[in-house]
Amino acid sequence: MAELARGGRRDAAEVEIRVDGREVRVPAGATLLDAIRAAGGDVPTLCYHETLEPIGACRICVVELEGSRTLVPACQRRAEPGTLVRTDTERVQTSRRMVAELLQSSADTSLAPDVERYGRAYGSRPERWRPLLDGAQEVEAPTPARVDNDLYVRDLDRCILCYRCVEACGEQVQNTFAIGVAGRGYGARIDAGFELPLPESACVYCGNCVAVCPTEALVFRGEYEMRRAGTWDEARQHVTTTTCPYCGVGCPIELHVQDNRIVKATAPVDDPTTHGYLCIKGRFGWAYVHAGLETGAGQEPDRPAAAGASPD
Amino acid sequence: MSPLAPMPGRGLEPGPLEKAPDPEPQELAALEGVWGALAPQERRGRRDLLLPALRALQASRGWISYSALAAVCRELTMPLAEAYGVASFYELLATEPRPRRMIHLCDDVACTLKGAGMLAGRLQALLGHPEQGEGPLGWSLSPCLGQCERGPAALVGDRVWVGLTPEGLEDAVGAWMAGEEARAHAGGVGTHLGSLGEGTPLLLRRCGRVDPGSLEAYVEHGGYRGLRRALQLGPEATLAEVEASGLVGRGGAAFPTARKWASAAREPAPRYVVCNADESEPGSFKDRVLMEQDPFAVLEGLTLAALAVGAERGFIYVRGEYPESHRSLLRAAEQARAAGFLGERILESGFSFDVELRQGAGAYVCGEETALFNSIEGLRGEPRARPPYPAQVGLFGRPTVINNVETLAAVPAILERGGGWYASLGSGRSRGTKLLSVSGHVVRAGVYEVAFGTPLRTILEDLAGGVPGGGAVQAVLCGGAAGTFLGPDQLDTPLSLEALQAVGGTVGSGSLVVLDETVDLWAVVERIARFFRDESCGQCVPCRVGTQRQLEVVSAVRRAGGPVDDQALAMLNDLAQVMRDASICGLGQLAPNAVQSSLRLLGRSGGDERG
Numbered sequence: 034m035a036e037l038a039r040g041g042r043r044d045a046a047e048v049e050i051r052v053d054g055r056e057v058r059v060p061a062g063a064t065l066l067d068a069i070r071a072a073g074g075d076v077p078t079l080c081y082h083e084t085l086e087p088i089g090a091c092r093i094c095v096v097e098l099e100g101s102r103t104l105v106p107a108c109q110r111r112a113e114p115g116t117l118v119r120t121d122t123e124r125v126q127t128s129r130r131m132v133a134e135l136l137q138s139s140a141d142t143s144l145a146p147d148v149e150r151y152g153r154a155y156g157s158r159p160e161r162w163r164p165l166l167d168g169a170q171e172v173e174a175p176t177p178a179r180v181d182n183d184l185y186v187r188d189l190d191r192c193i194l195c196y197r198c199v200e201a202c203g204e205q206v207q208n209t210f211a212i213g214v215a216g217r218g219y220g221a222r223i224d225a226g227f228e229l230p231l232p233e234s235a236c237v238y239c240g241n242c243v244a245v246c247p248t249e250a251l252v253f254r255g256e257y258e259m260r261r262a263g264t265w266d267e268a269r270q271h272v273t274t275t276t277c278p279y280c281g282v283g284c285p286i287e288l289h290v291q292d293n294r295i296v297k298a299t300a301p302v303d304d305p306t307t308h309g310y311l312c313i314k315g316r317f318g319w320a321y322v323h324a325g326l327e328t329g330a331g332q333e334p335d336r337p338a339a340a341g342a343s344p345d
Numbered sequence: 346m347s348p349l350a351p352m353p354g355r356g357l358e359p360g361p362l363e364k365a366p367d368p369e370p371q372e373l374a375a376l377e378g379v380w381g382a383l384a385p386q387e388r389r390g391r392r393d394l395l396l397p398a399l400r401a402l403q404a405s406r407g408w409i410s411y412s413a414l415a416a417v418c419r420e421l422t423m424p425l426a427e428a429y430g431v432a433s434f435y436e437l438l439a440t441e442p443r444p445r446r447m448i449h450l451c452d453d454v455a456c457t458l459k460g461a462g463m464l465a466g467r468l469q470a471l472l473g474h475p476e477q478g479e480g481p482l483g484w485s486l487s488p489c490l491g492q493c494e495r496g497p498a499a500l501v502g503d504r505v506w507v508g509l510t511p512e513g514l515e516d517a518v519g520a521w522m523a524g525e526e527a528r529a530h531a532g533g534v535g536t537h538l539g540s541l542g543e544g545t546p547l548l549l550r551r552c553g554r555v556d557p558g559s560l561e562a563y564v565e566h567g568g569y570r571g572l573r574r575a576l577q578l579g580p581e582a583t584l585a586e587v588e589a590s591g592l593v594g595r596g597g598a599a600f601p602t603a604r605k606w607a608s609a610a611r612e613p614a615p616r617y618v619v620c621n622a623d624e625s626e627p628g629s630f631k632d633r634v635l636m637e638q639d640p641f642a643v644l645e646g647l648t649l650a651a652l653a654v655g656a657e658r659g660f661i662y663v664r665g666e667y668p669e670s671h672r673s674l675l676r677a678a679e680q681a682r683a684a685g686f687l688g689e690r691i692l693e694s695g696f697s698f699d700v701e702l703r704q705g706a707g708a709y710v711c712g713e714e715t716a717l718f719n720s721i722e723g724l725r726g727e728p729r730a731r732p733p734y735p736a737q738v739g740l741f742g743r744p745t746v747i748n749n750v751e752t753l754a755a756v757p758a759i760l761e762r763g764g765g766w767y768a769s770l771g772s773g774r775s776r777g778t779k780l781l782s783v784s785g786h787v788v789r790a791g792v793y794e795v796a797f798g799t800p801l802r803t804i805l806e807d808l809a810g811g812v813p814g815g816g817a818v819q820a821v822l823c824g825g826a827a828g829t830f831l832g833p834d835q836l837d838t839p840l841s842l843e844a845l846q847a848v849g850g851t852v853g854s855g856s857l858v859v860l861d862e863t864v865d866l867w868a869v870v871e872r873i874a875r876f877f878r879d880e881s882c883g884q885c886v887p888c889r890v891g892t893q894r895q896l897e898v899v900s901a902v903r904r905a906g907g908p909v910d911d912q913a914l915a916m917l918n919d920l921a922q923v924m925r926d927a928s929i930c931g932l933g934q935l936a937p938n939a940v941q942s943s944l945r946l947l948g949r950s951g952g953d954e955r956g
């Protein structure tokens with residue numbers, strides 16, 4: 034039936050749908066998420082990122098769609114004329130609670146504020162899965178964080194496999210394709226191929242994967258070290274927006290400063306040119322500000338740091 | 346976008362593809378075999394050659410090295426991380442050194458009933474722990490190999506060993522170690538074929554009787570009459586015959602075949618037709634029997650689909666564990682091409698069509714239609730979001746019709762004898778005849794063709810001979826791992842889509858695995874839960890984590906030796922709900938079925954029965 038439904042598509046400029054009983058009009062091609070927001074509502078999202086095509090992997094945004102056997106992801110499904118959507122039924126709540134609970138049971142989400150927030154909102158109980166492993170043969174050993182370069186760290190026990198970094202590194206933003214998903218099922222993981230260290234991979238250290246990662250599974254080296262040392266304190270940080278001095282593109286940059294030191298560079302996601310993405314120079318090239326003191330990451334002084342420390 | 350341009354300088358530094366050492370000569374030779382006559386510039390961008398290349402490398406060295414994969418990436422102009430993502434996705438491919446030859450011993454439900462556990466013990470004694478060792482021969486456990494009626498079975502290279510006994514296995518291993526390519530075929534394990542009811546045998550009418558290796562024999566026994574008639578009728582009338590037949594897909598979802606075809610025919614060319622020969626549902630082997638015993642019927646069916654929807658190219662995706670089916674289809678396609686049944690201007694008509702065979706490499710999920718497209722295209726076998734549906738955006742982004750082997754094999758007879766005649770067999774949505782794969786505790790395991798409406802009990806007793814030694818049925822796993830357990834009280838259910846649905850079951854792929862009263866049902870449930878955990882593609886959270894947690898609950902209950910207590914029940918029900926409601930594809934959506942339906946038999950009520 035659904036196959037035929039598409040046969041009847043109209044190319045109207047606007048689509049009218051009903052969200053929790055309210056009529057909304059959205060431009061053709063809009064997603065259910067767009068429509069729900071236009072109607073003044075919202076749904077939780079995790080893998081969705083406003084600068085990327087919907088990925089549809091986490092399933093926390095699922096809603097009830099009349100006529101559909103299963104729930105559908107609001108971030109991905111397009112609004113069709115006459116669609117009836119319900120965003121807060123018991124079925125929807127159960128799936129959201131379980132998605133949060135399953136993620137919390139399988140990753141260290143302590144630095145993933147959205148996962149934690151949705152878990153609380155929907156009443157997840159991740160601890161109930163823990164005792165199951167007592168006596169089981171297949172206990173998961175923690176994977177140590179991979180610290181193999183000066184610029185960013187991969188702490189994949191925190192990864193919720195949202196695919197954002199893969200999309201940002203690949204076709205949608207960076208076109209470098211340095212990292213991808215390897216393995217399958219519960220063993221699937223982010224990898225550069227044959228578990229290569231990043232310096233041996235195709236990575237160009239734009240840090241755009243880090244910028245989109247919602248869990249700190251990918252984290253800037255400086256922040257990682259400061260967190261380990263217990264000195265990372267966002268309450269003491271302020272953000273200054275400036276312009277990257279390196280090239281004519283002139284990307285806006287947000288410098289995060291703590292105790293008079295730049296500790297991280299991000300970029301505004303709503304900037305129409307860069308969408309929050311930078312290249313290695315804008316992302317890491319601020320270390321010269323503290324030149325003579327130490328590099329941005331401040332590690333392994335005996336090894337020539339990767340390009341970020343001395344941009345040319 | 347300029348801000349994202351690679352760093353000046355950085356782009357000139359050698360990347361992982363340039364830095365890789367040269368491949369071994371045997372790896373290069375294997376790749377030459379894949380590139381064939383393609384000039385280097387013709388390989389660029391041909392990502393669909395990735396899986397064939399990976400299979401060739403696996404066969405040549407027993408695993409896929411960094412240097413060989415980098416060489417493939419340079420030829421196909423693709424990134425290493427993506428190629429590795431594909432290579433590490435498949436069960437039959439290794440990305441770390443392991444013995445060149447592996448015995449993949451099936452330990453799925455039917456083979457375990459026949460002593461696969463004991464065979465695993467022998468292999469462990471002979472070869473050490475699975476997946477370890479540096480010797481010429483290693484071993485691992487495998488999900489169902491589609492040989493359930495003649496198991497225990499093992500896949501070894503491009504051979505399948507069936508009817509394994511401990512002695513036969515030991516001999517074969519010994520011969521192998523001595524350098525011989527041994528075959529461990531035990532005698533006397535054939536596949537029983539039989540039929541019952543009006544109109545049968547239809548799909549099986551040539552199987553076991555007509556030489557499957559001879560086009561002449563096929564034509565002599567009615568072959569290609571359907572195509573000749575369709576060429577006279579033209580595409581629209583051909584489609585109308587299929588519509589009149591009421592044929593619905595035999596791959597599991599029972600979608601009306603003609604609706605799918607009509608939908609694709611309305612879309613712009615080029616269009617593709619694909620035969621889904623991935624048959625990886627545990628307990629299912631009927632597609633294998635068709636491909637090996639009547640391969641031309643499958644080709645003719647696919648050709649008819651192409652004619653009806655206006656496609657010039659087709660693909661048959663055969664599961665990697667079916668080397669014999671692949672050889673059989675390859676041989677048939679060559680003969681058909683030579684005789685003008687495939688290729689340019691078929692039988693001197695204006696219609697041209699040809700077909701390409703592709704082999705999988707061990708991934709149940711690649712039977713899901715959109716995962717199958719991704720697999721052919723050289724991407725990870727992850728199902729795609731729908732809509733858009735394959736009829737609009739399918740293989741290589743083009744409108745595509747994909748059908749199961751059995752669905753396609755039914756089409757020549759529909760064209761030959763008319764759709765009305767086919768529809769007169771059966772009733773409701775269940776028209777025509779249906780193949781069943783019957784295995785487990787029955788006297789004659791095999792493939793049986795019945796008219797819809799035949800009671801399950803009749804199939805199990807009259808055709809398959811009932812439980813050996815007069816034992817009683819405890820449960821029948823109906824529809825494979827994605828199906829449901831039926832109890833002895835449900836065996837009078839007639840085989841039809843409607844009747845099985847009414848009792849909370851499904852025809853699914855049409856497999857029946859019979860378990861007698863001696864079987865530890867919860868151990869079977871645990872094997873099925875493990876199957877889904879192992880086979881999830883890992884893309885969506887409900888299935889990736891849910892199948893793991895489901896396995897853990899089932900295993901914990903089994904370890905405790907106890908009944909499913911209220912806490913475990915609540916956890917299983919919560920998992921079932923999120924998997925059914927929120928998974929991307931049928932794998933996750935159906936993964937709780939067997940577990941939930943076993944609860945009824947064990948006297949615990951399962952969650953809600955939607956799904």
Ligand SMILES: Cc1cc2nc3c(=O)[nH]c(=O)nc-3n(C[C@H](O)[C@H](O)[C@H](O)COP(=O)(O)O)c2cc1C
Binds near residue numbers: 595596599625715753
């Ligand atoms: C996990 C999964 C595995 C599947 N495996 C197969 C398969 O091996 N063979 C098959 O024909 N269909 C399989 N299907 C169903 C296909 O997606 C698709 O519905 C079918 O090929 C359509 O053909 P039909 O209409 O002729 O049945 C599978 C579906 C799922 C969700």
Ligand code: SF4
Binds near residue numbers: 191192194195248249
């Ligand atoms: S590393 Fe971060 S961005 Fe990448 S998949 Fe994991 S959680 Fe998502």
Ligand code: SF4
Binds near residue numbers: 278281283312315
């Ligand atoms: S971030 Fe990179 S692209 Fe943007 S202005 Fe700076 S150097 Fe140029």
Ligand code: SF4
Binds near residue numbers: 885889930931932934
């Ligand atoms: S349901 Fe399972 S197999 Fe299907 S897309 Fe999700 S993770 Fe992959």
Ligand code: FES
Binds near residue numbers: 077080089095
């Ligand atoms: S936010 Fe929609 S599926 Fe993840």
Ligand code: FES
Binds near residue numbers: 451455457497627
């Ligand atoms: S071949 Fe072993 S269970 Fe099917």
